[in-house]
Amino acid sequence: MADNEEENNNEEAAKPKSKLMLIIIIAVVVILAGGGGAAYFLLSGSDEGGDASVETEEPVQKPAIYFDLKPAFVVNYQWKGRQRYVQISISVMTRDENVVETLQAHMPLVRNNLVMILGAQDFEVLRTPEGKEAVRESVLEEVQRILTEEMGEPGIEKVLFTNFVMQ
Structure with missing residues (x-):
């Protein structure tokens, strides 16, 4: 045990x-x-x-620089036999001061080409968000084309509509 x-x-x-x-x-x-x-x-x-x-x-990305294309663009066109107007304030975004200087130097050319693009738009198309976006893209391409011809680079990243009034 x-x-x-x-x-x-x-x-x-x-x-x-x-x-x-x-x-x-x-x-x-x-x-x-x-x-x-x-x-x-x-x-x-x-x-x-x-x-x-x-x-x-x-290289670190430079801060954005916004440049207003003043005065606002006022373009008229015909729609159903009536005179119509669109007023658009446009700003561009860049990261290079030289682009702003080049835009200022060639402002008559830029304004002329943009008035032609804006005046060729259809009233019904401009009423839609897609139409406004298409016009914004057209304006961006035209400004980039002008800057490429004048300074060898597009220089502009974005085009912004800061005011868009249709009448």
Whole structure:
């Protein structure tokens, strides 16, 4: 009987030791896995870090410069036997001061070509958002064409209608 009690005590003492040993083994495995993952991340991240330094060497985009083509464009056209008018205020967006200077120098040419484009539009088309977008694209292409001829680059990123009134 004394032997049974001694075996029970040994088994009960072995259970906490085995639980403790299991917890220690799991903790060691988790720490090693975490360390291995961190080492992989840091070592593979150094390659990407080299790419990031190359990206920072690229030129930073200059801030946008907005230039208003003043005064607003007022164009008349016929629609169903009636005289109609459209008044459009136009601004252009660039990132280069030289583009603004070139636009100012060639403003008569720019205004003439834009009046021709705006005057050729159909009243029904201009009433739709798609029609306005198509006119905006036409104006952008024309201004870019003029700037390409005069300074060798399009220079303008966007054309913005800041006011659009139809009558």
